[in-house]
Amino acid sequence: MSSIQTIQVHTAPAYAVSIGGGLLHTCGPLLRESLGLCHVAVITDSNVAPLYLGTVTSSLQTAGFAVSSYVFPAGEARKNFDTLSGILEFLAEERLTRTDCIVALGGGVTGDMAGFAAGCYLRGIRCVQLPTTLLSAVDSSVGGKTAIDLKAGKNLAGVFLQPAAVLCDTDCLASLPPEVFADGAAEAIKTGVLCDESLFSLFESGHLETDPAQVIARCVAYKAGVVERDEKEQGERRLLNLGHTVGHAIEKCSGYSIPHGHAVAAGLVIIARASEHLGWTEEPIAARIAACLAKNGLPTGTDYTADALANAASADKKRAGGDITLVIPRKIGACELRKMPVAELLPVITAGLEV
Numbered sequence: 001m002s003s004i005q006t007i008q009v010h011t012a013p014a015y016a017v018s019i020g021g022g023l024l025h026t027c028g029p030l031l032r033e034s035l036g037l038c039h040v041a042v043i044t045d046s047n048v049a050p051l052y053l054g055t056v057t058s059s060l061q062t063a064g065f066a067v068s069s070y071v072f073p074a075g076e077a078r079k080n081f082d083t084l085s086g087i088l089e090f091l092a093e094e095r096l097t098r099t100d101c102i103v104a105l106g107g108g109v110t111g112d113m114a115g116f117a118a119g120c121y122l123r124g125i126r127c128v129q130l131p132t133t134l135l136s137a138v139d140s141s142v143g144g145k146t147a148i149d150l151k152a153g154k155n156l157a158g159v160f161l162q163p164a165a166v167l168c169d170t171d172c173l174a175s176l177p178p179e180v181f182a183d184g185a186a187e188a189i190k191t192g193v194l195c196d197e198s199l200f201s202l203f204e205s206g207h208l209e210t211d212p213a214q215v216i217a218r219c220v221a222y223k224a225g226v227v228e229r230d231e232k233e234q235g236e237r238r239l240l241n242l243g244h245t246v247g248h249a250i251e252k253c254s255g256y257s258i259p260h261g262h263a264v265a266a267g268l269v270i271i272a273r274a275s276e277h278l279g280w281t282e283e284p285i286a287a288r289i290a291a292c293l294a295k296n297g298l299p300t301g302t303d304y305t306a307d308a309l310a311n312a313a314s315a316d317k318k319r320a321g322g323d324i325t326l327v328i329p330r331k332i333g334a335c336e337l338r339k340m341p342v343a344e345l346l347p348v349i350t351a352g353l354e355v
Contacts, residue, residue: 134184
């Protein structure tokens with residue numbers, strides 16, 4: 001097992017994010033130390049189960065946990081009430097109690113589904129995140145936001161539930177297809193645009209593939225600080241939605257056939273171009289962001305019209321009454337929140353689609 005980096009997230013309750021190789025093989029003793037022995041329900045999807053469920057189950061059972069497992073069909077289209085209902089019924093059939101724990105083994109969809117189920121079941125039980133994708137490692141496994149999609153839009157029903165622990169096994173990244181790895185790169189690049197010019201430059205140089213543990217640790221450390229200061233997304237945490245308003249609209253327009261990271265990448269370029277055209281940036285940034293995303297196998301635009309995107313974005317969960325708050329990049333490493341009427345979305349998106 002490689003050296004392990006640990007980042008503390010000082011929420012209530014606090015928890016640790018461990019990053020390194022081999023953590024799935026040792027998850028049993030590690031979680032026994034932090035959780036105590038209990039009944040553990042491992043929730044995973046049909047893509048991840050053949051790869052890692054046996055390893056995780058064996059480690060947990062060897063450490064003394066009682067283990068049950070539930071596998072649901074993979075894909076964003078399954079992040080809905082039907083899947084949630086199936087998980088909740090399974091937890092009840094297995095007679096998990098409030099002292100027991102759910103283990104989310106997989107990517108962002110699994111983390112959302114299992115985390116939401118943990119927040120609902122018996123009005124809340126513990127949940128551990130074992131992210132297996134770069135996207136879930138750098139973003140969705142940390143911070144406690146869980147949700148499912150509704151017909152009206154993405155992530156419109158959910159709860160805040162901080163995990164009891166996060167174990168990020170970087171060995172899992174080797175099993176990812178290039179397009180899935182790129183999906184996570186989008187969220188990592190977004191973090192560089194938000195907070196750190198030097199982090200962004202790592203992606204320009206291709207450093208993500210040579211030292212992913214360093215990149216994951218830096219992204220997690222930044223997000224941990226934001227979450228500690230604004231756990232329920234009342235202010236600063238909304239900055240983490242950079243690229244997401246248009247990105248979620250692209251996902252919805254595609255019927256969720258375009259994966260989250262690819263949609264966010266396109267959304268990031270569109271809002272950067274719009275910010276330049278509208279005079280909101282301090283320096284030219286759109287071309288640099290687009291080049292970095294393209295270097296990491298990500299799209300820099302979309303074929304959907306401004307009308308279609310604005311209509312889809314009008315149902316975004318960041319809307320408050322007749323207003324919506326966009327995250328505006330001013331330069332690499334510095335962004336701001338800009339509140340505007342929903343009616344102004346169309347001209348902003350139109351500006352962003354102009355190359």
